[in-house]
Amino acid sequence: xxxxxxxxxxxxxxxxxxxxxxxxxxxxxxxxxxxxxxxxxxxxxxxxxxxxxxxxxxxxxxxxxxxxxxxxxxxxxxxxxxxxxxxxxxxxxxxxxxxxxxxxxxxxxxxxxxxxxxxxxxxxxxxxxxxxxxxxxxxxxxxxxxxxxxxxxxxxxxxxxxxxxxxxxxxxxxxxxxxxxxxxxxxxxxxxxxxxxxxxxxxxxxxxxxxxxxxxxxxxxxxxxxxxxxxxxxxxxxxxxxxxxxxxxxxxxxxxxxxxxxxxxxxxxxxxxxxxxxxxxxxxxxxxxxxxxxxxxxxxxxxxxxxxxxxxxxxxxxxxxxxxxxxxxxxxxxxxxxxxxxx
Numbered sequence: 001x002x003x004x005x006x007x008x009x010x011x012x013x014x015x016x017x018x019x020x021x022x023x024x025x026x027x028x029x030x031x032x033x034x035x036x037x038x039x040x041x042x043x044x045x046x047x048x049x050x051x052x053x054x055x056x057x058x059x060x061x062x063x064x065x066x067x068x069x070x071x072x073x074x075x076x077x078x079x080x081x082x083x084x085x086x087x088x089x090x091x092x093x094x095x096x097x098x099x100x101x102x103x104x105x106x107x108x109x110x111x112x113x114x115x116x117x118x119x120x121x122x123x124x125x126x127x128x129x130x131x132x133x134x135x136x137x138x139x140x141x142x143x144x145x146x147x148x149x150x151x152x153x154x155x156x157x158x159x160x161x162x163x164x165x166x167x168x169x170x171x172x173x174x175x176x177x178x179x180x181x182x183x184x185x186x187x188x189x190x191x192x193x194x195x196x197x198x199x200x201x202x203x204x205x206x207x208x209x210x211x212x213x214x215x216x217x218x219x220x221x222x223x224x225x226x227x228x229x230x231x232x233x234x235x236x237x238x239x240x241x242x243x244x245x246x247x248x249x250x251x252x253x254x255x256x257x258x259x260x261x262x263x264x265x266x267x268x269x270x271x272x273x274x275x276x277x278x279x280x281x282x283x284x285x286x287x288x289x290x291x292x293x294x295x296x297x298x299x300x301x302x303x304x305x306x307x308x309x310x311x312x313x314x315x316x317x318x319x320x321x322x323x324x325x326x327x328x329x330x331x332x333x334x335x336x337x338x339x340x341x342x343x
Contacts, residue, residue, distance in 0.1 A: 062121040067101045085301020109134045147308040159307040159324045169202035172275045176245045180341035185218035185243035187232045229256025245273035251283045273338040288336035295330045
């Protein structure tokens with residue numbers, strides 16, 4: 001609902017509607033009451049707040065995160081590093097970063113609409129992007145500056161930064177195949193975030209490139225926590241023909257995965273090869289050392305901040321790159337968890 005449509009519905013001028021919505025004293029009280037009631041009934045509040053966001057008057061940027069079990073258990077090691085890079089850029093322009101947690105019981109789309117309606121941020125950074133993400137279409141429709149940490153099929157030409165999941169899947173499968181492995185499992189997230197779709201598609205393509213048929217029985221989806229890793233491993237070990245290797249979509253799974261193998265009298269690496277996604281502080285203390293990938297989350301945060309500011313008129317001269325859509329490379333850190341298959 002636009003201000004023009006609202007004015008047409010009420011059969012009064014756009015200027016009168018605008019003045020009523022902004023609390024101007026030169027509007028008849030009865031007219032103001034009528035306009036506000038209609039705006040509320042027709043959901044116009046979001047459009048009004050979108051205009052406020054576009055004006056960029058708060059010097060605050062919001063960063064939305066979902067406070068699900070995965071974020072609660074690993075968010076400090078991931079997001080705090082990203083926040084550091086984001087705020088380093090914002091500090092140059094006297095901007096402040098505000099973290100906007102979305103409760104696990106809340107709907108992320110409703111959460112963003114509430115954030116927008118409260119008019120306290122000049123722009124937004126969205127995380128946990130969905131395959132089809134209505135938040136993206138909503139913000140584009142209202143012309144609100146934003147960038148996403150993660151890709152989506154929604155939104156067309158909007159700015160985003162994402163990890164090179166295709167490269168990780170291809171390199172991991174190639175490394176395991178070179179070691180003699182053919183039955184290679186995937187431990188994926190059970191949530192519907194786009195990362196899970198991108199990674200699984202890349203995993204399937206990597207298998208096909210080596211002439212290996214996709215087997216849905218060894219693609220296990222679970223909670224991305226230590227307990228989730230334990231349960232995923234338990235399900236793989238229960239198969240008539242367990243895999244000889246596994247690629248983990250998140251390094252938090254590794255600790256639980258290792259523990260389940262040890263509980264079964266098996267040795268991580270020797271009895272099942274394991275490759276994790278990202279080198280975390282915890283993964284460095286696993287034995288055997290986990291083969292995984294390294295990236296600078298601080299630098300990701302810097303790129304996110306600059307990409308957002310490039311979409312905001314007040315900062316475009318500083319960041320003239322326009323729309324940014326970037327796949328962030330990750331560097332393989334060889335460990336001891338994925339040796340060649342024993343014969």
